[in-house]
Amino acid sequence: MKKLIELKNITKSFDEQIILDDFNLYINENEFITLVGPSGCGKTTLLRIIGGFENTDEGHVVFDNQDITKLAPNDRQINTVFQKYALFPHLNVYDNIAFGLRLKKRDEQEINELVKWSLKLVNLSNYEQRDIDRLSGGQQQRVAIARAIVNKPKVLLLDEPLGALDLKLRQNMQYELKELQKKLHITFVFVTHDQEEALSMSDTVVVMNNGQIQQIGTPEDIYNEPKNRFVANFIGESNIIPGKYLGNKLVEFENAIFECVDTNFKENELCDVVIRPEDFDVVNLENAKIKGIVTDKVFKGVHYELCLDVNNKEYIIHTYEDAQIGSTIGLNVDAFEIHLMKVNSLENA
Numbered sequence: 001m002k003k004l005i006e007l008k009n010i011t012k013s014f015d016e017q018i019i020l021d022d023f024n025l026y027i028n029e030n031e032f033i034t035l036v037g038p039s040g041c042g043k044t045t046l047l048r049i050i051g052g053f054e055n056t057d058e059g060h061v062v063f064d065n066q067d068i069t070k071l072a073p074n075d076r077q078i079n080t081v082f083q084k085y086a087l088f089p090h091l092n093v094y095d096n097i098a099f100g101l102r103l104k105k106r107d108e109q110e111i112n113e114l115v116k117w118s119l120k121l122v123n124l125s126n127y128e129q130r131d132i133d134r135l136s137g138g139q140q141q142r143v144a145i146a147r148a149i150v151n152k153p154k155v156l157l158l159d160e161p162l163g164a165l166d167l168k169l170r171q172n173m174q175y176e177l178k179e180l181q182k183k184l185h186i187t188f189v190f191v192t193h194d195q196e197e198a199l200s201m202s203d204t205v206v207v208m209n210n211g212q213i214q215q216i217g218t219p220e221d222i223y224n225e226p227k228n229r230f231v232a233n234f235i236g237e238s239n240i241i242p243g244k245y246l247g248n249k250l251v252e253f254e255n256a257i258f259e260c261v262d263t264n265f266k267e268n269e270l271c272d273v274v275i276r277p278e279d280f281d282v283v284n285l286e287n288a289k290i291k292g293i294v295t296d297k298v299f300k301g302v303h304y305e306l307c308l309d310v311n312n313k314e315y316i317i318h319t320y321e322d323a324q325i326g327s328t329i330g331l332n333v334d335a336f337e338i339h340l341m342k343v344n345s346l347e348n349a
């Protein structure tokens with residue numbers, strides 16, 4: 001895989017507040033990479049720096065081994081779909097998409113071919129003459145994407161492109177965007193604060209908080225092996241329980257000893273034990289290593305979500321079986337469902 005974009009030691013402040021702090025990241029050719037993190041963590045700012053709409057205080061943006069830090073947006077082989085679509089309301093679909101090409105003085109014949117090509121890719125052929133305000137939210141989104149791909153950039157930056165759509169449409173568009181990326185063979189840098197969207201669409205997920213990277217990895221890595229408390233909490237629900245590594249793939253928590261698969265801990269080192277809600281097994285009380293009192297429950301369609309009180313700590317578990325509020329239930333966990341985190345990883349959270 002070839003590195004296409006490198007962000008090197010990027011620092012950016014607004015009003016003396018540091019928004020990006022010595023940020024380093026590389027993005028490969030043809031990669032679908034997603035930046036995910038809470039509101040205000042710097043995602044849009046980072047995208048604007050890659051697109052050339054924002055300067056850096058320090059650091060460099062490198063594209064295909066060339067320093068493009070000072071290059072104007074129009075001179076970059078990068079296009080953006082903004083958080084708000086920013087379509088021209090007084091122009092129809094065709095003219096919206098043709099706009100940038102006309103500025104570049106491309107001839108009308110070529111523009112016509114390109115506009116038709118891009119509309120076909122977003123499934124909007126036959127909408128050329130439609131006014132923007134007579135399109136649904138999802139259709140406007142497609143026009144914004146068509147406008148961004150029409151001059152065949154090497155990189156498409158997408159800033160929460162699906163944020164305004166309802167759930168069903170959002171899921172369809174997630175699928176379509178993924179297909180589009182495969183067809184176009186270009187790099188997508190996608191921004192969302194929806195962790196599920198990040199996991200389902202990406203080759204690589206970058207979890208950000210406070211202008212810093214908390215973890216980079218495949219969706220599976222990020223979900224199964226969160227590096228710290230922030231990632232474990234942000235990406236899906238987690239139970240984080242204080243424990244002690246005993247050595248020899250054994251860990252103690254809730255006054256019981258469990259087998260685990262982690263080994264990079266010293267004997268008797270304190271650790272945080274992460275267990276996903278769906279990874280507990282509900283078992284008979286006599287066989288249970290953990291016992292909890294059901295304090296709340298919600299039916300979620302396929303499963304029940306139960307809140308439990310376990311030794312004065314709140315657990316969240318998912319189970320297919322109903323349980324009465326106030327009853328005591330027993331839990332076990334398999335070794336490979338137990339993930340240990342370093343306690344000092346708290347510092348970043």
Ligand SMILES: Nc1ncnc2c1ncn2[C@@H]1O[C@H](COP(=O)(O)OP(=O)(O)OP(=O)(O)O)[C@@H](O)[C@H]1O
Nearest residue numbers: 014015019037038039040041042043044045046193
């Ligand atoms: N032009 C600006 N002037 C001053 N502060 C700014 C400017 N642009 C962004 N900020 C601040 O920088 C921080 C990061 O903003 P940014 O838009 O990058 O966040 P974000 O991660 O995209 O958030 P969201 O998920 O809400 O879109 C915020 O605190 C924001 O208020």
Ligand SMILES: [Mg+2]
Nearest residue numbers: 043044045083
């Ligand atoms: Mg943003």
